Amino acid sequence: MTVALAVPDILVARAQAGDEAALEALYRAFETPVYNLARRMLRNAEDAEDVLQETFLEVVKSIRTYRGEGHLWGWVRKIAATKALMRIRREQLRAAEPLDDEPVGRPGMHVGANIDLERAFEQLSDTSRSVVWLHDVEGYTHEEISELMGKSVSFSKSQLARAHARLRRTLGEGEGATT
Amino acid sequence: MMHCTMDDLLALRAGEASVWARRHAEDCAVCRAELEVLYQRVAQLKALPPLHPPRDRWSIVRGAARTERNRRRRTWGGWGLAAAAALAGALLVPRLGGPGTLHAELSMAKNQSATLEDQLQSYDVDGRVLTGRMAAKLAELEDRIAVIDGDLARRGTLKPQAQDAELVQLWKQRVDLMRQLVNVRVGTARYVGL
Numbered sequence: 001m002t003v004a005l006a007v008p009d010i011l012v013a014r015a016q017a018g019d020e021a022a023l024e025a026l027y028r029a030f031e032t033p034v035y036n037l038a039r040r041m042l043r044n045a046e047d048a049e050d051v052l053q054e055t056f057l058e059v060v061k062s063i064r065t066y067r068g069e070g071h072l073w074g075w076v077r078k079i080a081a082t083k084a085l086m087r088i089r090r091e092q093l094r095a096a097e098p099l100d101d102e103p104v105g106r107p108g109m110h111v112g113a114n115i116d117l118e119r120a121f122e123q124l125s126d127t128s129r130s131v132v133w134l135h136d137v138e139g140y141t142h143e144e145i146s147e148l149m150g151k152s153v154s155f156s157k158s159q160l161a162r163a164h165a166r167l168r169r170t171l172g173e174g175e176g177a178t179t
Numbered sequence: 180m181m182h183c184t185m186d187d188l189l190a191l192r193a194g195e196a197s198v199w200a201r202r203h204a205e206d207c208a209v210c211r212a213e214l215e216v217l218y219q220r221v222a223q224l225k226a227l228p229p230l231h232p233p234r235d236r237w238s239i240v241r242g243a244a245r246t247e248r249n250r251r252r253r254t255w256g257g258w259g260l261a262a263a264a265a266l267a268g269a270l271l272v273p274r275l276g277g278p279g280t281l282h283a284e285l286s287m288a289k290n291q292s293a294t295l296e297d298q299l300q301s302y303d304v305d306g307r308v309l310t311g312r313m314a315a316k317l318a319e320l321e322d323r324i325a326v327i328d329g330d331l332a333r334r335g336t337l338k339p340q341a342q343d344a345e346l347v348q349l350w351k352q353r354v355d356l357m358r359q360l361v362n363v364r365v366g367t368a369r370y371v372g373l
Contacts, residue, residue: 013329014326015316016243016329017323017325017326017328017329017330018248018322018325018326018328018329019248019326020241020244020245020248020318020322021322023240023241023244024237024241027237027336028237030231031232031237032229033233033237034231035232036229036231037228037230039230040227041256044209045233045326048230048232049233049236052236053236053239053240056236056240057239057240057243060240060243060244060247061243061247062299064329064332111222112340117220117223117224117227117229121224122206132224133224136221136224136225137221137224137225140221148261157186157189158186160189160326161184161185161186161189164188164189164217164220165185166183167220168185168216168217168220173216
């Protein structure tokens with residue numbers, strides 16, 4: 001899902017002044033893109049809802065610091081992506097797992113079966129899914145992703161390559177050229 | 180025959196591939212097909228339908244927004260009182276012409292605003308508004324004060340001297356709105372028997 005939401009400057013100014021109607025208008029404009037981003041990055045729908053809420057609590061608190069650099073959506077999206085990645089990191093720490101690149105298969109799901117892209121995408125690890133979504137769909141560069149994740153650029157690149165190799169295998173695509 | 184890896188294909192897509200990968204992809208139909216599959220997969224990812232939040236979280240965000248707005252208003256009120264005290268010292272030195280008068284007016288407006296903030300605290304009965312009309316009036320006044328506070332915050336970064344006359348006007352408007360807000364709050368408090 002790509003978003004090209006232009007928000008009028010006057011709406012932003014009113015929101016910065018604390019105007020509730022303006023804040024609600026921003027919430028309504030961005031709630032689906034924010035939730036969609038979080039849901040694509042996170043496995044759990046409730047976690048994505050929490051990220052949606054946390055993102056807008058941050059927007060309410062910090063919108064006065066937004067100085068109009070780039071689109072407002074880019075600013076909001078960065079907050080949402082950061083919140084989602086923090087949640088992934090917390091979950092990984094709780095599970096005492098490293099930033100993984102292993103797939104999370106579902107019981108009874110056969111890798112290699114001709115399943116649809118959405119389900120194949122869900123099978124990727126949180127980290128891989130986040131990198132694929134941020135890079136391929138949201139248009140983040142590897143440099144930006146590495147900054148968000150606190151990792152190196154090569155980490156982001158290798159996650160993307162592994163994720164695509166896995167998607168390709170899961171979907172049974174191609175003619176076997178790649179290794 | 181050695182083919183492109185996924186790293187090579189992604190680098191080709193990004194226009195950052197090695198010379199070997201570029202030349203190979205030109206000659207190898209298998210790798211060109213793999214690259215095409217990669218393009219299609221990314222296009223399909225972009226075309227996935229948006230997922231909508233199952234529940235509306237605006238009420239929670241709105242609560243936070245109101246708390247934030249009240250916090251800012253109180254901060255401005257406190258700041259006004261402090262600024263008034265600071266300016267009072269400056270006013271002890273007589274000045275000729277307009278600037279002195281403006282400073283005095285500014286000081287007075289900030290002082291009044293701070294006093295009204297204090298009064299408002301004693302009548303602040305959030306959650307006890309009983310009529311829709313009162314609630315709407317309070318929200319309208321708070322919104323208008325918030326707009327002025329936002330304006331004052333922005334002007335805080337400008338040179339004060341050049342902005343004095345406008346600042347005085349803004350602070351006077353704020354005092355007027357605060358007075359109205361206090362009156363509505365007093366009415367509300369009486370209504371609920373405080």
